Amino acid sequence: MQIGRKAADYDYPNRMSVVLPSGIRKLFDAGRLRPDCVDLSIGQADFDVPEAIKAATVSAIEQGCGRYSPTEGFPELVSAITTHLRESYGLPEGEQVMTTSGASGALTLALLALVGPDDEVLMPDPHFVIYRNLALIAGARPIYHDIYPDFRLYPERVEAAITDRTRVLILNSPANPTGACVAAEDLEAVSEICVRRGVFVISDELYETFIYEGEHATIKQHLSEQSLLVGGLSKSYGMAGWRLGWAAGSPALIDKMRTLQQFMYTCPPTLVQKGALAAFGLDMSEQLRNYRRKRNMVFNGLREAGYEVTKPQGAFFIFPRVPWGNDLEFTTAAAKQGLLVVPGSAFSQRNTHFRLSFAVPDEVIERGIEKLGELAVMGDSK
Numbered sequence: 001m002q003i004g005r006k007a008a009d010y011d012y013p014n015r016m017s018v019v020l021p022s023g024i025r026k027l028f029d030a031g032r033l034r035p036d037c038v039d040l041s042i043g044q045a046d047f048d049v050p051e052a053i054k055a056a057t058v059s060a061i062e063q064g065c066g067r068y069s070p071t072e073g074f075p076e077l078v079s080a081i082t083t084h085l086r087e088s089y090g091l092p093e094g095e096q097v098m099t100t101s102g103a104s105g106a107l108t109l110a111l112l113a114l115v116g117p118d119d120e121v122l123m124p125d126p127h128f129v130i131y132r133n134l135a136l137i138a139g140a141r142p143i144y145h146d147i148y149p150d151f152r153l154y155p156e157r158v159e160a161a162i163t164d165r166t167r168v169l170i171l172n173s174p175a176n177p178t179g180a181c182v183a184a185e186d187l188e189a190v191s192e193i194c195v196r197r198g199v200f201v202i203s204d205e206l207y208e209t210f211i212y213e214g215e216h217a218t219i220k221q222h223l224s225e226q227s228l229l230v231g232g233l234s235k236s237y238g239m240a241g242w243r244l245g246w247a248a249g250s251p252a253l254i255d256k257m258r259t260l261q262q263f264m265y266t267c268p269p270t271l272v273q274k275g276a277l278a279a280f281g282l283d284m285s286e287q288l289r290n291y292r293r294k295r296n297m298v299f300n301g302l303r304e305a306g307y308e309v310t311k312p313q314g315a316f317f318i319f320p321r322v323p324w325g326n327d328l329e330f331t332t333a334a335a336k337q338g339l340l341v342v343p344g345s346a347f348s349q350r351n352t353h354f355r356l357s358f359a360v361p362d363e364v365i366e367r368g369i370e371k372l373g374e375l376a377v378m379g380d381s382k
Contacts, residue, residue, distance in 0.1 A: 019133045038368045040356040041340040043176060043317060044240040047287055050279070053237060057275030065274055069267045071258050073099030073246075077273050080280045081246050085229070089208075089218040095225070096254040099273065101265040103206045103232040103245035108134055109257040109264070110202050110228050110247060111168070115140040119167040122158070126151075126319065126348035128176045128204070140167070144349060150310050151180035151319070155189035159197070168200050171219060174207040177347045177355035178319040179295075179312020184217040191222035201227040206245070207315040209236040209284060212292045214313070225250040235316075237279050242272045291316055294358040294365060301369035305376045316359040319344065324379025326351040333378060339371040 072078060078097050085091035100106040111134050115121055121135035125144035135142040145161040147153065158169065169190070173182035194201050203219035208231060219227045232245030245268075247257060261267070295312060302309045302320050309320035322330040327343035331354055334341055344353030358365055 015137060015139075018136050037335075037338045037340055038364060038371060039340045040358070040360060040364070040368050041342050043235075043315075043357045044359060045235060045238040045287075045316070046359050046361060047238045047290075049238045049242070050282055050284075052278040052282060053239070053275045056278035057271055060271050060274030065270045067270065069270050069273055071098075071262050071267050072254070073268060074270075074273050077277055080277055082248075084280055085220070085231075085248055089216070089220055089229075091220050091229070091248055092224045094251070095220075095248055096251050097246055097248045098254050098258055098261070099268045100232075100245045100247055100257075100261065101268050102234060102243040103204065103230050104130055105243070105261070105265055105268075106228075106230045106232075106245045106247040106257075107131070107202065107204065108137075109260045110230070110253070111135060111138040111140070112260055113253060113256040114138075114200055114202075115167045118165060120163060120165045121168045121170060122161055122166050122199070123170040124153070124172070124175070125350070126177055126344065126353070127170070128172060129346055131170050131172075141165075147178075147180070148350070151175065151178040153182045153186040153190060155186055155193060158190050159193045162193070162197050162199060166197070166199055168202055169194055170202050170204065172204040173217070174205075174210055174312075174314025175317075176207070176315055177317050177342070177344070178310070179315045179317045180310070181211065181214070181313040182217055184221070187217050187219065188222050191219070191227075194223065195226060202230060203227060204230045206230065206232055207235050209288065210291060210316060211314045212288075212295055212312075216314075220248070225252075228253060233276055233279055236284060237282070239272075239276075242269070242275075244268050244272045244276055291359070294360075294362065297362070297365050298356070298358045298369065301365075302372065305369065305373040307372070307376065317355055317357055319353050319355050321353050323376045327354050330354060330375070334371070334375055337371055337375060339368060339375070 082097045115138050117139040119140040120143045121140045122143050123131045124147045132142045145157045201219055201223055208216050220229050228247055228249040230247050234240045298318055299311050307320040312318050327345050331341055331343045342355040345351045
């Protein structure tokens, strides 16, 4: 006698019908199956983890670091992050810091702590794919404010989208997928709106060190306890797979997130925490110069090929308009030509753009621009 049901026949809860697989990961898997393709789809730095971080991690392993850390992270690492955020971005005294399993872990914990059924989470369109799905996992409803065509934060559009059910606004600067950076004056205006309307702000600032013009404007310069700053080492130090992020906010919220982490991730990987201590104080200016140059290569190449594109101010993404058809038609044609880029509808309610990452060697960028030039004129024959 067979007991139970097969997994395919299981009656999964409603959230599994609305949480969609990442289109980016599909392309990542496709790229692995076709090693000769030009892959501009995945957003992870192409430089290696600095030697000082590797050495500190190896030393921690050799000395023994297999036990749990405190849920919020080793005190010395929490202290180092706190000092970095206070000295660089003016984190207010009295706010607390905890480490998490990647910045994604911080976002997950924050939304589970802050929202529930019937609440709304306001986010930009376009936005990083995780925001929508995490809101849904938490039982809330994602709503959007439009930042097309130039990917600016428009305070009046934010306020127009807020309703009585809006609990959280997610900001992302520098942004994935657009590379846009929020201007200080717009951040100040939106902060004033959120205070007046009682909306909490989660600010994803993971790409804080990838700023190509001007200085990074952080939420903590304008909002204190009504905001949570999320960051990490994944992008700045080539540590995407090491999974170490952080969150900085009020003691009350950090305490809620710490409780959730106890029963979800326990603590971030201890060997990574030990290695991360060596990151603070490292000079990564050469990597920043290289990525500014890569940004210029891609932007100029796209413009010369006839693409409509906004120049990114940070991160390592660019979000051009498709030259013909819709995003799926264009990216499918690109894949057939051996080029992987991500359809814009993976990030947006619109199907008019596509994302590419320039976090790749220069020769890959050159091959990608060549293929994009060929693709641009394909529309003339359609």
